[in-house]
Amino acid sequence: MAMLTVKDLNVFYGSIHAVKGVSFEVEEGEIVTLIGANGAGKSTTLNTVAGLLKPRTGTIEFEGESLVGVPAHKMVTKGIALCPEGRRIFQDLTVHENLDMGAFTRTDDEAAEMREVVYERFPRLKERRTQRAGTLSGGEQQMLAMGRALMSKPKVMMLDEPSMGLAPILVQEIFDIIKVFNEMGTTVLLVEQNARMALSVADRAYVLETGRVVKTGTGAELLDDDDVKRAYLGG
């Protein structure tokens, strides 16, 4: 059985039907990506899994346990972390404090241990540990957001548009980091508009269009798919 199973998910914003019967699965150890245009319902799907939004109907199961109705602040203790769209780091807190918040549900010892892991992976964050997070560059803020999500030692890390607004060289770095996180044993569920990069790191992918899953396959298959090429890879 899959680690995370989402079945027939329907989510509304008021009267707007944003996610229409989306189903997907994530196996332990995989990198799975949801790709699609703006407004396809990718972020809505992630936010619903994270408990920030409530689905109208549908089921979300994680390790055989239903997640529907579980409040967002309980997700971390279940082993699910979301690195949200737009990074949403705590600007007024220092880099160090941001990381500590990521390990809020962990003991101080566990937090210290994970902080070393994060600082080793992101030496730039270590250099700037006492700096206010709001003073970091965009790329550094994204790394902080990812490091912060890693601090809770999640089983599944969900990343929402991690490459958004970053220079191409940084985009490559971000995707390298995602692969490293995965090799460290973290299952990854990735939402991206940068379909080419996302498909190149993903084991499997789902294509969303106006709230529906229209295609699924391995990353390599979809990179080669004519429809996907035309719609998302620029020809």
Added chain:
Amino acid sequence: MSFLIALINGISLGSVYAIIALGYTMVYGIAKMLNFAHGDVIMVGGYICFIAMNSLGLPPLVGILLSVVGCTCLGILVERAAYKPLREAPSLAVLITAIGVSYFLQNSALLIWGADPKAFPSVANFPSLKLLNGQLTINAVTIVTVLTATVVMVGLTFFTQRTKMGKAMRACSEDKGAAQLMGINVDTTISMVFAIGSGLAAIAGVLLCSAYPTLMPTTGSMPGIKAFTAAVFGGIGSIPGAMLGGILLGVIEIMAKTYISTQLSDAIVFGVLIVVLLIRPAGLLGKEIREKV
């Protein structure tokens, strides 16, 4: 010498404003609401201490403790009953509710304790400090007030900067959604802030009534408004801002009373606020909030 005396009295009054303003500013920071009932919690704190000392004959320290415990519970209760159901409501609805809670507390006090002013016994029962060959007298209440305010400010700064819950509180103030993703229970954190703010209001109430010993159901209104002004003056949402704003406001008020006019002192205080806000709309230590488009 009269300047020094005015300055000391100003700092003392300002310390009380600062303690109240801290409650205003912390609640605003996390719940993004102006808790206009905050001033009336001061009054409730005063009555609890009065009853403990006068009717039950308990020592002042026990009275203060009961007052803090009572107001902390009251703060949590008010938040749960009146504000929590309005978490997603427009801010105007919350503001009107806060004013409603304020009237509710005042009138409940009127019902329970009556309209007659009570003569509040001072909690500081030791002789005044005489300095400079007796030219400068600092009374016990002033000393206790300034010391208490210092302890409160240092303690609160330590709490917000160094402890896990304090950091979580700052994280919630900045982004509740992101804070939830960290595993922080936002509802609990908001309750905690109301509890701290109300506990501080109780301390302020006891200090205020010791310095100005008439206690009645409307005792909290004016200091509440002044402290709110102090919080805005220093930059609402900013903890150091509330401390600075409170003390400055107290000093300006007493200086105006001493050197200009007793009747006009409040007008001068609010006049200064208007000038400061014209020059620095976010307050002295407030951050300018840039609207995202």
